[in-house]
Amino acid sequence: MITVTTVKEMQQITENLKQQGKKIGFVPTMGFLHEGHMSLVNKSVEQSDVTVMSIFVNPLQFGPGEDFDRYPRDIDRDKKLAEESGVDILFNPVVKELYPAEPSVTVKAVTRSDVLCGASRPGHFDGVVTVLSILFNIVSPDKSFFGQKDAQQAAIVDGLVKSLHFSTEIITVETVREEDGLAKSSRNVYLNDKERKEAPAIYQALKNSSNIYIKSGKERAVEMFKKHISSLNGELDYIEILTYPELQEPKDSDHRLIAAAAVRFERARLIDNIIFTTEEV
Amino acid sequence: MITVTTVKEMQQITENLKQQGKKIGFVPTMGFLHEGHMSLVNKSVEQSDVTVMSIFVNPLQFGPGEDFDRYPRDIDRDKKLAEESGVDILFNPVVKELYPAEPSVTVKAVTRSDVLCGASRPGHFDGVVTVLSILFNIVSPDKSFFGQKDAQQAAIVDGLVKSLHFSTEIITVETVREEDGLAKSSRNVYLNDKERKEAPAIYQALKNSSNIYIKSGKERAVEMFKKHISSLNGELDYIEILTYPELQEPKDSDHRLIAAAAVRFERARLIDNIIFTTEEV
Numbered sequence: 001m002i003t004v005t006t007v008k009e010m011q012q013i014t015e016n017l018k019q020q021g022k023k024i025g026f027v028p029t030m031g032f033l034h035e036g037h038m039s040l041v042n043k044s045v046e047q048s049d050v051t052v053m054s055i056f057v058n059p060l061q062f063g064p065g066e067d068f069d070r071y072p073r074d075i076d077r078d079k080k081l082a083e084e085s086g087v088d089i090l091f092n093p094v095v096k097e098l099y100p101a102e103p104s105v106t107v108k109a110v111t112r113s114d115v116l117c118g119a120s121r122p123g124h125f126d127g128v129v130t131v132l133s134i135l136f137n138i139v140s141p142d143k144s145f146f147g148q149k150d151a152q153q154a155a156i157v158d159g160l161v162k163s164l165h166f167s168t169e170i171i172t173v174e175t176v177r178e179e180d181g182l183a184k185s186s187r188n189v190y191l192n193d194k195e196r197k198e199a200p201a202i203y204q205a206l207k208n209s210s211n212i213y214i215k216s217g218k219e220r221a222v223e224m225f226k227k228h229i230s231s232l233n234g235e236l237d238y239i240e241i242l243t244y245p246e247l248q249e250p251k252d253s254d255h256r257l258i259a260a261a262a263v264r265f266e267r268a269r270l271i272d273n274i275i276f277t278t279e280e281v
Numbered sequence: 282m283i284t285v286t287t288v289k290e291m292q293q294i295t296e297n298l299k300q301q302g303k304k305i306g307f308v309p310t311m312g313f314l315h316e317g318h319m320s321l322v323n324k325s326v327e328q329s330d331v332t333v334m335s336i337f338v339n340p341l342q343f344g345p346g347e348d349f350d351r352y353p354r355d356i357d358r359d360k361k362l363a364e365e366s367g368v369d370i371l372f373n374p375v376v377k378e379l380y381p382a383e384p385s386v387t388v389k390a391v392t393r394s395d396v397l398c399g400a401s402r403p404g405h406f407d408g409v410v411t412v413l414s415i416l417f418n419i420v421s422p423d424k425s426f427f428g429q430k431d432a433q434q435a436a437i438v439d440g441l442v443k444s445l446h447f448s449t450e451i452i453t454v455e456t457v458r459e460e461d462g463l464a465k466s467s468r469n470v471y472l473n474d475k476e477r478k479e480a481p482a483i484y485q486a487l488k489n490s491s492n493i494y495i496k497s498g499k500e501r502a503v504e505m506f507k508k509h510i511s512s513l514n515g516e517l518d519y520i521e522i523l524t525y526p527e528l529q530e531p532k533d534s535d536h537r538l539i540a541a542a543a544v545r546f547e548r549a550r551l552i553d554n555i556i557f558t559t560e561e562v
């Protein structure tokens with residue numbers, strides 16, 4: 001594995017790979033890697049000639065008072081994990097490389113962004129689509145791999161690529177979970193023991209609620225989710241059931257849906273979701 | 282010259298050219314070609330292996346009540362001129378090809394866009410940077426050629442490429458003028474005889490004002506411009522003197538400036554500009 005830190009070197013490598021006809025798989029991350037990221041790398045290695053991973057904690061997608069400064073970082077451990085999992089090129093630029101000056105042009109998620117996590121994080125997804133546009137331009141991936149855990153992000157990235165005609169294909173990979181069902185996340189390290197024991201209830205409650213939705217509709221499903229979560233120390237940020245990937249209020253004719261929730265614990269805000277269908281396909 | 286109308290075919294051609302190591306020059310236009318466009322093609326032919334021209338009247342950069350529907354179009358004449366001037370590939374998609382649905386993600390010019398033409402055309406430059414991002418993604422040009430006549434556009438495109446790290450180099454080409462000094466423009470066909478005789482005064486007044494600026498400062502330069510233009514039937518939209526390419530109010534320490542103006546005639550709004558320095562370099 002080679003580590004690249006400058007835009008210029010990364011672009012030269014990309015251009016050479018293209019000229020050789022190599023297919024580039026891309027796994028963009030903010031580092032502090034866990035098995036969720038590794039599952040993205042596995043898919044990329046299966047489907048590509050060369051796998052590029054980026055590690056870049058993107059200041060543009062953190063709001064004021066959010067956890068940019070204390071977002072967990074461990075680049076030495078990350079490098080080891082990336083190499084072991086089959087990454088060929090690690091792109092790890094400093095902030096000034098991607099943003100040498102205040103951007104005079106940015107990218108804006110105009111739909112799918114004002115619900116779920118977007119409702120409480122204004123501008124977050126604008127930061128996500130801006131940095132992904134930059135990374136797509138530098139890495140020129142044939143395929144890019146995203147986790148289903150960040151379902152809203154996956155839906156918005158789908159819109160980014162279709163709207164701006166990036167030539168990368170978006171592959172969404174199933175959420176990797178702990179044995180007790182908790183979705184893997186870099187932020188899980190901030191849970192204390194009690195919270196860690198409570199956290200799998202989010203996934204359980206989502207599963208129950210999607211079943212209740214099918215039988216009894218949205219109001220009852222949301223109510224049961226809230227009841228299930230109310231016994232935890234964590235505080236419910238949102239529970240929503242929407243169409244996927246459009247993230248609209250479901251009508252009777254909509255059958256592909258997402259149940260998504262966010263719960264705030266003392267030092268970590270956890271998200272999870274289930275995508276389900278309301279009839280046999 | 283071949284004509285391409287679909288995104289898919291254009292992307293395949295681009296990918297093949299890249300694999301062959303060919304350098305792509307790109308001239309994006311809205312058609313109704315004139316010598317200004319031809320001068321961009323000439324530069325591209327000089328500096329590239331393959332020249333791609335796009336002709337696409339972009340609805341996103343026209344505001345409500347602007348001239349999208351009656352923007353002049355003559356594709357047969359354009360094809361002839363493009364081929365004669367050395368274009369290898371003409372990309373001429375319909376609106377539904379670039380915008381198959383309402384875009385869920387767009388690009389936004391956050392600086393340099395609220396002065397000059399941007400002041401009276403809110404959202405115009407957002408439409409410009411969105412369609413250019415799409416075209417850059419489809420054409421993957423090594424160099425892209427823009428006219429200095431659209432100086433604010435050139436400044437914003439410079440910001441687009443630097444902010445989002447597009448790998449294309451922006452080449453700005455000097456304004457082509459009629460013998461009497463009027464800048465070539467697709468909209469000149471809408472001038473009546475009297476207006477056509479008056480229109481070169483815009484360039485004359487810009488030249489005078491830049492000289493007056495150097496001797497006597499901005500206030501006097503703007504005043505003289507207004508006086509010069511007041512005798513015309515055309516109505517002054519704006520006259521501004523700003524730094525270039527940042528488009529900020531000039532301070533004593535700023536020496537690279539632009540004097541830019543827009544004048545509304547009955548059926549055409551004309552723009553022109555001069556870039557000048559306030560001291561010997």
